[in-house]
Amino acid sequence: MRVVKLLSVVLLAAGISFAGKVVTYTATSDVSQEEANNTAIAGVAKQISSQVNAKQTLTKEESTAGNKATLKENYRSTSQVSSSVKIKGITVTPVKVAKGFKATATLDLDEYTADIQFQMSAIRQQVADYEKTIQKAIDDRQYAQGITALQDAKKRIEEYQELVGKLSTIYPVNESQLLKHNIPNLENKLVEKLSQIRIKGPDEKFTLSTSEMPPWNVTVYDNQGALPNFPLVAKQGFQVLLERRTQTDGTASFNLRKVNFERGPYEIVVEPNIPDDLLETAGLRQQFTLSYQVSDTQYPVRIRCNESANICNSLEKSLIKKNILVNDDPSLPLLELKIHSTEEKALKISDTMTRYTYNVDVSLKGKGISFITSTKESGKNAIDATTKALSKLDFGPLQKQLSPSRK
Numbered sequence: 398m399r400v401v402k403l404l405s406v407v408l409l410a411a412g413i414s415f416a417g418k419v420v421t422y423t424a425t426s427d428v429s430q431e432e433a434n435n436t437a438i439a440g441v442a443k444q445i446s447s448q449v450n451a452k453q454t455l456t457k458e459e460s461t462a463g464n465k466a467t468l469k470e471n472y473r474s475t476s477q478v479s480s481s482v483k484i485k486g487i488t489v490t491p492v493k494v495a496k497g498f499k500a501t502a503t504l505d506l507d508e509y510t511a512d513i514q515f516q517m518s519a520i521r522q523q524v525a526d527y528e529k530t531i532q533k534a535i536d537d538r539q540y541a542q543g544i545t546a547l548q549d550a551k552k553r554i555e556e557y558q559e560l561v562g563k564l565s566t567i568y569p570v571n572e573s574q575l576l577k578h579n580i581p582n583l584e585n586k587l588v589e590k591l592s593q594i595r596i597k598g599p600d601e602k603f604t605l606s607t608s609e610m611p612p613w614n615v616t617v618y619d620n621q622g623a624l625p626n627f628p629l630v631a632k633q634g635f636q637v638l639l640e641r642r643t644q645t646d647g648t649a650s651f652n653l654r655k656v657n658f659e660r661g662p663y664e665i666v667v668e669p670n671i672p673d674d675l676l677e678t679a680g681l682r683q684q685f686t687l688s689y690q691v692s693d694t695q696y697p698v699r700i701r702c703n704e705s706a707n708i709c710n711s712l713e714k715s716l717i718k719k720n721i722l723v724n725d726d727p728s729l730p731l732l733e734l735k736i737h738s739t740e741e742k743a744l745k746i747s748d749t750m751t752r753y754t755y756n757v758d759v760s761l762k763g764k765g766i767s768f769i770t771s772t773k774e775s776g777k778n779a780i781d782a783t784t785k786a787l788s789k790l791d792f793g794p795l796q797k798q799l800s801p802s803r804k
Contacts, residue, residue: 418506418507419503419504419505419506420441420444420503420504420506421441421501421502421503421504422437422438422440422441422444422501422502423437423440423492423499423500423501423502424436424437424440424499424500424502425494425497425498425499426497426498426499427496427497427498428498429498430491430498430500432498433491433497433498433499433500434489434491434500434502436500437489437500437501437502438487438489438502440502441487441502441503441504486504486505486506486507486508486509486511486512487502487503487504487505487509488502488503488504489501489502489503490502490503506567509567510564510567510568513560513563513564514564514574516556516560517557517560517561517564517574517576520553520554520556520557520560520576521557521576523550523553524550524553524554524557524576524578524580525578527546527547527549527550527553527580528550528578528579528580528583530542530543530546531543531546531547531550531580531583531587532583534546534587535583535586535587535590538590538619538621538624539626540587540590540591540594540624540627541626541627541628541642541671543587544587544671544672544675547580547583547584547587548672550578550580551580554576554578554580557576558576561574561575561576587675588675588678588679590619591669591671591675591679591681592679592680592681593619593620594617594618594619594624594627594669594679594681594684595617595618595619595684596615596616596617596629596667596668596669596684596685597615597616597618597685598613598614598615598616598667598685598687599613599614599687602688602689602690603687603689603690603718604689604690604691604692604718604719604720605656605658605689605690605691605692605720606691606692606694606695606717606720606722607658607717607722608654608655608656608657608658609653609654609655609656609717610651610652610653610654610656610665610689611714611715611717611718612650612651612652612714612788613650613651613687614648614649614650614651615629615648615649615651615667615685616643616646616647616648616649617629617643617647617648617649618647622647623643623646623647623648624643624647625643625644625645625646625647626642626643627642627643627647627669628640628641628642628669628670628671629641629642629643629649629667629668629669629670630667630668630669630670631651631653631665631666631667632665632666632667632668633656633657633662633664633665633666634657634662638651638653638655638656638665639651639652639653640670651665651667653665656689658691663688663689663690663691664686664687664688664689665686665687665689666683666685666686667684667685667686667687668681668682668683668684668685669681669684692720694720695720695722696719696720696721696722696796696799696800697721697722697723697724697726697729698716698721698722698723698724698729698730698731698732698763698799699723699724699725699726699727699729699730699731699732700712700713700723700731700732700733700734700761701731701732701733701734702734703734704734704736704783705780707780707784708736708780708783708784708787709734711783711784711787711788712734712787714788715787715788715789715790715792716792716795718792719792719793719795719796720796721792721795721796721799730763730764730766730799731763731764732761732762732763732766732768733761733762733763734759734760734761735759735760735761735762736757736758736759736760736783737757737758738755738756738757738758738779738782738783739755739756739758740753740754740755740779741753741754741755741756741773742754744775752775752776752777753775753776753777753778753779753782754773754774754775754782755773755774755775755776755779755782755783755786756771756772756773757771757772757773757774757782757783757786758770758771759771759772759786759787759790761795765798766795766798766799767798768792768794768795768798770790772786772789772790773786774786774789
């Protein structure tokens with residue numbers, strides 16, 4: 398059994414203030430000098446929270462065996478300490494002994510309290526900076542930045558209160574040393590702005606034949622319009638599926654590759670990706686819910702697509718919405734895609750950006766199957782407009798034609 402014996406002495410001169418006091422703790426160990434050093438430091442840390450009157454010498458002897466400690470005299474302690482405690486102003490002096498190891502730790506309370514007050518001053522400045530950041534984030538509608546600054550400010554305020562507690566064990570704390578801040582008012586303003594946020598998504602109800610959903614978008618806006626750079630999260634039950642931030646137009650795209658298919662719930666919840674307390678206070682819980690249904694009825698086909706990869710991928714994703722799955726099985730119906738895009742007009746948005754409107758003709762034909770449609774779509778170029786057009790097409794009529802040959 399390992400045994401460590403500790404002897405602590407606190408010497409206070411008569412008739413003086415707390416300034417200039419020194420706390421000393423001596424420890425011996427039969428294991429190592431390092432253990433004696435660390436135990437002496439921990440002993441000083443414990444002593445800091447003990448009030449000692451002038452002209453007193455306080456002595457304690459502690460025996461440690463494993464994780465259990467027994468004290469011959471009780472004292473009040475405000476926190477748990479360990480042998481790795483680090484305190485500004487402490488010095489450790491190894492003491493030579495005939496057997497075992499011995500160390501004396503000495504703490505200068507002036508240096509200790511000066512370090513605490515330095516930390517408090519730094520936190521006061523940090524909190525003031527956070528207040529400016531939160532206010533600017535509210536003004537600029539960059540609410541995610543404001544939330545981050547708010548959370549950081551709260552942590553610093555808690556740290557400040559702990560430092561005040563430590564300082565108060567040495568001498569009385571006056572009002573000038575308390576932290577004055579405007580964080581509660583700024584939090585209320587931020588919550589008020591958050592409560593005006595709304596999330597809008599697709600109205601259609603998807604029917605899935607696999608666990609992968611076709612891509613869909615949501616738009617986030619407040620009373621001033623579309624809201625950019627806002628964090629969102631898609632959940633199913635307690636599982637987080639995907640995290641996104643809105644683009645400059647307030648939209649965020651969700652391409653969920655593994656949702657509940659074998660069993661429910663068959664719905665996706667999209668809500669702000671912010672701390673729960675703000676989510677509840679601002680009333681933003683379950684802002685948007687997308688429901689879907691599952692079906693084991695599939696319509697597998699082969700597709701011959703000689704267009705660009707972007708166009709072919711857009712077609713496949715759009716077909717999935719109607720359970721039309723692209724497969725290479727040679728026994729499946731073969732459909733050939735033909736697309737013709739005609740530019741109708743150009744709109745100059747700025748000196749460096751022009752958007753074009755195209756008339757897009759889409760044809761999917763095979764043996765006994767003919768799907769032909771036409772739509773208008775704008776884009777940066779023909780491929781961009783065609784890709785968007787395919788993503789919005791309703792392939793329900795094609796699904797009806799495929800029904801006799803479904804597997």
